[in-house]
Amino acid sequence: MTTLTVEGMSCESCEATVVEALEGVDGVERASADHEDDAATVEGDADPLDLVTAVNEAGYDAQA
Template sequence: MSQTITVEGMSCEHCEQTVEDALEGVEGVESVDVDRDAKRATVEGAAETQALVSAVDIAGYNASA
């Protein structure tokens, strides 16, 4: 299953990596593709959407489903 969430506040490659690392730490995530220019992260796997949003928020960015 694929999910895309909106991520605000990324301005550099380090930001992308931080968001990717946060999402990869969520149970059920199989892969992550983060695009700062498009302000989104696409996640493959069975993770719950709210868990993804929470992980990004905890990492210091603003996420929404």
């Protein structure tokens, strides 16, 4: 499991956008996001750098 810090999420719609971006990365089995905790969790064997890139491209600031 990989946990990312994600800044910029302010609502459930933001969470859905982040989850959609993460689920588009090869190797992701399941993703979730929580705007109150500024975090996203990913299950699978995806490269953390690819996860960060996907979230950043979706308009949020992610760090592994």
